[in-house]
Amino acid sequence: MQYKLIIFDLDDTLFDYNRTEQVAVEFACNQQGIPYSSNTYMKYKTANLTAKTRIKSYLRNLTKFRKMRVEVFFELLSFTNGDASKFVDDYLEYSKIGIMIDGVEETIPCLNVKKVVATNGSDIPRYNKFINSTIAPYFSAFYSSERLGSIKPDVMFYKKILSEMGTSPSDALVVGNNFETDILSALNCGLDVCWFNWKMEAVPEQYSKIKVIYQFQDLQNIIG
Numbered sequence: 001m002q003y004k005l006i007i008f009d010l011d012d013t014l015f016d017y018n019r020t021e022q023v024a025v026e027f028a029c030n031q032q033g034i035p036y037s038s039n040t041y042m043k044y045k046t047a048n049l050t051a052k053t054r055i056k057s058y059l060r061n062l063t064k065f066r067k068m069r070v071e072v073f074f075e076l077l078s079f080t081n082g083d084a085s086k087f088v089d090d091y092l093e094y095s096k097i098g099i100m101i102d103g104v105e106e107t108i109p110c111l112n113v114k115k116v117v118a119t120n121g122s123d124i125p126r127y128n129k130f131i132n133s134t135i136a137p138y139f140s141a142f143y144s145s146e147r148l149g150s151i152k153p154d155v156m157f158y159k160k161i162l163s164e165m166g167t168s169p170s171d172a173l174v175v176g177n178n179f180e181t182d183i184l185s186a187l188n189c190g191l192d193v194c195w196f197n198w199k200m201e202a203v204p205e206q207y208s209k210i211k212v213i214y215q216f217q218d219l220q221n222i223i224g
Helices: 017-031 040-052 061-078 084-094 105-108 128-130 158-163 179-188 216-222
Strands: 006-009 114-119 140-145 172-176 191-194 210-212
Touching: 006 158, 017 084, 040 061, 061 084, 084 114, 105 216, 114 158, 114 172, 128 140, 128 158, 140 158, 158 172, 158 179, 172 216, 179 191, 191 216
Parallel strands: 006 114, 006 172, 114 140, 172 191, 191 210
Antiparallel strands: none
């Protein structure tokens, strides 16, 4: 099928979220003299989950969430002299340097279709990570939950993008890695989908006919 628009998720579709995050956490730790190791990063991930449970609708309260995440992280490290606000600032600054998933940088220029990014969360650091990359010139627009006032899997997230781009659901394809927030929500909007299943998750039997790729470069076979 010849699509007029491809809507790409950002984290873990175009950019490797964990690798980017690890580099940013290590940098922020180094700025405060915190020894960094894989165990340090695991404590950061634990702090992230803890903060999410303590703050309802954390995507709508990102400033509070980010500070709490660092405060819990410091507690887990028994680090009593830390500056949580500075850690957040350093982390966000270094998160503006994204690490792309294998195959993305080579494949995106080959897709001769209008392309946009659509990501949950705030612009910072996501927009910065995107705009600083080599693939940014190949995209027509960047959308975030912050800009749209809507969060995936809310169907209005995609509907607002389609309206702004002047594209009907039948002419658009959504490419994402998260089955629930990217794929199911797009299907609920009547969009065609391609699940970038690079983490090799089981495909639900009732959705066995949807498009699935395991390497990003295989997207070229679907776009044609």
